Amino acid sequence: MLAAIGLDETHESAYRALVSVGAADVPGLARRLALGEPETERALRRLERHGLAAQASGRAGRWVAAPPGAALGALLTQQRHELDRAELAAKVLAEEYRARAVEPSVHDLLEVVTGAAAVSQRFLQVRLGASREVCALVSGGSDGTGGIGGGAGEQAGGRGVAHRVVVERAVLDTPLGLGGLSAALGREERVRVVDRVPTKLLIADGALAIVPLTSRTAEPAALVVHASGLLASLTGLFEAVWREALPLRLGEGADTVREEAPEGPDATDLEILSLLLAGLTDASVAKQLDLGLRTVQRRVKRLMELTGVTTRLQLGWHAYEREWVARRVRVPQV
Structure with a gap:
């Protein structure tokens, strides 16, 4: 869990053990960690460089843990500063890249x-x-x-x-x-x-x-x-x-x-299609059906996306092919 601040599993285990006992000598901590004494001492020296452990004053060979709140907090703050600097550098590089790519060559x-x-x-x-x-x-x-x-x-x-x-x-x-x-x-x-x-x-x-x-x-x-x-x-x-x-x-x-079949047109969509195929404009269809012009246009756009076409002529052909409308369309009221 402390790898983000530069401690591997061995160093983290040594620090946790030292925190739990308060103070320990190298042989005792080595037994607790099931490690050799040289490896344990190297781990303690690494913790010392990170400000997480120190040798007890007046008691040679004894090591004590630094308070986690202060020691780990300082390391985390340092890590955040380094990440902030890295993020700033990334933004600068991105801006330089975009500036160079304004007029890119073919290559x-x-x-x-x-x-x-x-x-x-x-x-x-x-x-x-x-x-x-x-x-x-x-x-x-x-x-x-x-x-x-x-x-x-x-x-x-x-x-x-x-x-x-x-x-x-x-x-x-x-x-x-x-x-x-x-x-x-x-x-x-x-x-x-x-x-x-x-x-x-x-x-x-x-x-x-x-x-x-x-x-x-x-x-x-x-x-x-x-x-x-x-x-x-x-x-x-x-x-x-x-x-x-x-x-x-x-x-x-x-x-x-699970797969779902694509949604088909509803009754209003079918009425709009029938009136459009009868030759009415979007505005006339909106007035005839008491709809907003944007509503009519939005529904037509959705139907075109549903059928995968790009023109209204193609939409009309698909509407007949899929039997969405009959050959005889509703006659608008005068």
């Missing part, structure tokens, strides 16, 4: 990372670097580099970072995958499922993406993409897959998940 927009450890570390850095939203496509048998759950997800979720994750259905067939999904849903991440994702992908804040380059048989490699047309394409790919995927929800058990 600065792409970064190739090779090696399993380097790829895994870069995925982790991209995810933990997000401040608003993480979007991920997770393939079956994922090694966790762009995945769900785990310490990175907990840390990002704890900072209020939103998550949208699409997983392959194969992930649901593995206990490890189900565990990660349950943990992600428990953190209120939004998770959807499809039969197959086109690629593993991770996007942070819409400003940085990382995608694998090689197959499992080759040396692992990944491409880090900064703000560019390629990043916009990757973001569009994610959004297209997200629209087609089915939502996942926690099941009755804590470690089970």
Whole structure:
């Protein structure tokens, strides 16, 4: 528990033992710790350098513990100051990096990372670097580099970072995958499922993406993409897959998940569609149904997202294909 202030398990055990007995000599403390006397003495010297122990005055060979409140409090304060300085240095470096990246060259927009450890570390850095939203496509048998759950997800979720994750259905067939999904849903991440994702992908804040380059048989490699047309394409790919995927929800058990069919249009949505297909404008539809104009536009936008289309003409075609409206539409009142 005291590793954060520079004490390993042996030093912490020595300090705890010394606190419990008040004072002890090296042989007695060594027996209590089940350590050799030389190792015990080295531990005491280390505690002395940290201000946690001192040799008793007037009694050679006796050691006493420093009061934990004062001694540990001083170390914690020092640690906080060091962390504050490190955070300030990180902010300065980030500002320098952003200033240099205002007019990036073509070579600065792409970064190739090779090696399993380097790829895994870069995925982790991209995810933990997000401040608003993480979007991920997770393939079956994922090694966790762009995945769900785990310490990175907990840390990002704890900072209020939103998550949208699409997983392959194969992930649901593995206990490890189900565990990660349950943990992600428990953190209120939004998770959807499809039969197959086109690629593993991770996007942070819409400003940085990382995608694998090689197959499992080759040396692992990944491409880090900064703000560019390629990043916009990757973001569009994610959004297209997200629209087609089915939502996942926690099941009755804590470690089970289930798919949910996408919500369809309600009666008001169907009335709006029928009137629009009859040729009415948004304003006329709003007046006819006694709705606000923004309400009509918001409902139409939701229906377009639900069907995965980008134009109202496509929405009308999908409405007929899905039998949301009949060929004969309601005639507006004059």
